[in-house]
Amino acid sequence: MKVADLIASREEVYTIPQDTTVYETARYLREKRVRAVAVQDQQGKLVGVISQSDVTEKVAAENKCPAWMRASEIMSTRLVTIAPEAKIEECLGLMEAHRIFHLLVVDAQGRYLGMVSVRDLLKIIASDHKARADLLEAYMFPPR
Secondary structure (H helix, E strand, O other): OEHHHHHHOOOOOOEEEOOOEHHHHHHHHHHHOOOEEEEEOOOOOEEEEEEHHHHHHHOHHHOOOOOOOEHHHHOEOOOOEEOOOOEHHHHHHHHHHHOOOEEEEEOOOOOEEEEEEHHHHHHHHHHHHHHHHHHHHHHHOOOO
């Protein structure tokens, strides 16, 4: 399976402008029920990513006011990206190497296409293991 196959089923690509307040960002994450969101500049270029842990660690834990801070102040700018043509197996390796939970999917022209989360990968792995177990069970205990 390729990354493009995984993100093809997504109805929406979640992004916010870099001048969004942290308060609005946190509400957006909650409303969309996602744990991370891509941040874009005024031209639509991908410039960062903000996760729930960024809000917790960089704002709440430091007792800063989320209504006055901007996404650009807390976003991670060391972006780890993956191409849509990449295989799903590559995602887990990148996440492990960089100690992250989300990968940004970017095409050859640099356009942001979506995000792959560790949760997405766990669903695929669990589904694959269940299919293998079902196959083995059918082989070992054929229906009578």
